Amino acid sequence: MRFRELSLGDAPAVADLEAELFAGDGPWSRDVFAAEFAKPHTFYVGAFDGGELAGYAGLAMLGPRDDPEFEVHTIGVAPRHQGRGLGRALLDQLLHTADLLDGPVFLEVRTDNAPAIGLYESVGFFTLATRKGYYQPSGADAYSMMRRRKSEREGEQRQ
Numbered sequence: 001m002r003f004r005e006l007s008l009g010d011a012p013a014v015a016d017l018e019a020e021l022f023a024g025d026g027p028w029s030r031d032v033f034a035a036e037f038a039k040p041h042t043f044y045v046g047a048f049d050g051g052e053l054a055g056y057a058g059l060a061m062l063g064p065r066d067d068p069e070f071e072v073h074t075i076g077v078a079p080r081h082q083g084r085g086l087g088r089a090l091l092d093q094l095l096h097t098a099d100l101l102d103g104p105v106f107l108e109v110r111t112d113n114a115p116a117i118g119l120y121e122s123v124g125f126f127t128l129a130t131r132k133g134y135y136q137p138s139g140a141d142a143y144s145m146m147r148r149r150k151s152e153r154e155g156e157q158r159q
C-alpha cells in the first residue's frame, strides 16, 4: 500500500469510491473533490494498492494558523480493504497534521456507524452532541465528535 497526497486527477476515483460508500448520505461529486483538493487549507491523502485507490481521507483547517481547529471531512476505505488497519492509518495521517499545529479536531459520524465510532473513540474522540437528520437525503442522525488539541491531551495525562 502506498500513501500520497491527492490532487485534481484523483477526483474521479475518489468520487466513485465515495458514491459506493456513502450512497444515500449525499456523496460528494468529482467536482466537489476537485475544488476541495485545490483549497489551500485542506489535506487529502489516498492509499493506493497498485494503481487502484483503496482508501482516502480529508482534513480541513479552519481559523487562524497560530490557533487553528480542524475538521475531518471524510474517510473511506474500499469494502475489500476494510478491517485491515487502513482506516486507522489514514486517520493517523490527518491527526498527525492537526497535532503538528496543536489544533482540536471535529467531525460528524452517523450514530449507527459502529466501526467508524469505534475507530474515532480509539484515538481520543468523544461525543459532543447529537445532530438530528444531519445526513440527507437519508435523514440519519449524526454525532458531533471532538478530539482535544495535543497540548490539552498531554496536560490531562500528567494530572
Ligand SMILES: CC(C)(COP(=O)(O)OP(=O)(O)OC[C@H]1O[C@@H](n2cnc3c(N)ncnc32)[C@H](O)[C@@H]1OP(=O)(O)O)[C@@H](O)C(=O)NCCC(=O)NCCS
Pocket (backbone or CB within 6 Å): 021, 074, 075, 076, 077, 078, 081, 082, 083, 084, 085, 086, 087, 088, 089, 108, 109, 110, 113, 114, 115, 116, 118, 119, 120, 122
Ligand atoms: C470506518 C472505516 C473508514 C474504517 O476503516 P477500516 O480500514 O475498515 O478500519 P481499520 O481496519 O483501520 O480499523 C480501525 C478501528 O476501527 C474500528 N472498527 C473497524 N471495523 C469495525 C467493525 N466492523 N466493528 C466495530 N469497530 C470496527 C475498530 O476500533 C478498529 O480498531 P482495531 O482493529 O484496533 O479494533 C471503514 O469501515 C469505512 O470506510 N466505512 C465506510 C465509510 C464510513 O463510514 N466512513 C466514516 C464516515 S464518518
